[in-house]
Amino acid sequence: MKEVVSLRVNGETYTLALEPNVTLQEVLREHLGLTGTKKGCDGGECGACTVLMDGMTVNSCLVLAMATRGKEITTIEGLARGGHLHPLQKAFHELGAIQCGYCSPGMILSAKALLDRNPNPSRMEIQRAISGNLCRCTGYVKIIEAIEATAFSIREAAREG
């Protein structure tokens, strides 16, 4: 039996009639056309479907759309501002942290959640923050370097600003 649900995604409100068995991942990709969030294992084990819910990373394949009332969802599409890439996106792009790109949206959002609460993470803290995101291409080295570089440049910009 469909129910009307209002979702807040990337600052916009969407009102949809949904069955209870629809996951947040399905809403984002199939109902809202936001296909930046990827479908990997569909079971919470790979992190490709990672989105931010009230600033915290979650596997969107494990969240019922019905359970997102009152929450702010951020997808990878919500990171760029006015046509400008988020510093994390730029760093991933410029430092070769993206190969096939499938893990990248989830990886970047996990990194964002980390940097939002810890602007000066150690390498260990970065590894822990992305420990729920699997990458089969890169071997993680450039991903970690891109996150470190972004943290550094954000701190530098804050100092000069």
Add this chain to the structure above:
Amino acid sequence: MRLPKFEYLRAGSVEEACAMLVDESTTALPMAGGSDLLVAMKQGIATPERLVDLGGIPGLDAIVEREGTLRIGALATLRKIADSPLVQQQWPLLAQAARRAASPQIRNLATIGGNVCLSRRCWYYNQSRFWRQSRPPCLRMGGAQCYVVAGSDKCYALHCADTVPPLLALEAKVKLVSASGERIVALDDLYSDLGPDAIHLKPGEILTEVLVPQPPSSGFGVYLRYSDRPSISFPLAGVAAIVKRGRGGEECEDARVAVGAVCPKPLRLRRGEEVLRGQKLNRAVISEFVETAAREVKPIPYIYHLPEHKRRVVRNLLLEAVEKAWQETKSC
């Protein structure tokens, strides 16, 4: 994998949730974080016609201390418990375990109630319909055989929750609420020895709170976990140990050791604890402890992790956990 269709109800209170769960016209399951339940539903191994979402019940995720007892609402997420200053300072063993479970994403959703009540796991059971179609159904799925213990007429699925060995070592209790009242049960008494139902709950009964008494003062707790990867996966073995030095500073006044994920039922290793109590923890005593404690455990294989291998792992974890805990109490 699409979720099957179900009726979705949001409970506004524990009483309402209990009523929603007891309905003869439908099969109903409670949902907390949903991080395990939804996977089981996608795989076709959990088939409730109705889900009762407990997430909207106010106050059910509180973490407070009252008269020395830590009271954690069943809906408190593992993330919230790991980050709680109260838990980190006074019950650091529990914070340790909550921080190690699963992945960051899952810890943001998974609850302690869900972890304590975790459905028992088996390599031949926790698989998609497609995978399970390749062989006749196992006992738990209504078939005639167990693929883990050949010839058995019982299900040997394992309880793999990270927070449970620490909670056992801390001698935690849980509060269970139903329409006919509430009861407080020691975690040690909660679990069945064998079988797919880890916990015997009355119809419409919900676990609402985990109650953790003060740990032994100036005792030190360590949780060690063995898994196929450092994150995401469930543990293949988990050991929690608390040791406390006596007044003299030389002997072990108290020791509590628990193991999980190796057997269907998480266990306190009381005979091993007896070996440590009152003794100076030198190499010989700890070796005797490891041998005695390891013998209390009858490991069940998990795919290629055969019982001998698991026993070796448990010995190593017991040794490391007790040595580390003993070292740390030195510096207290």
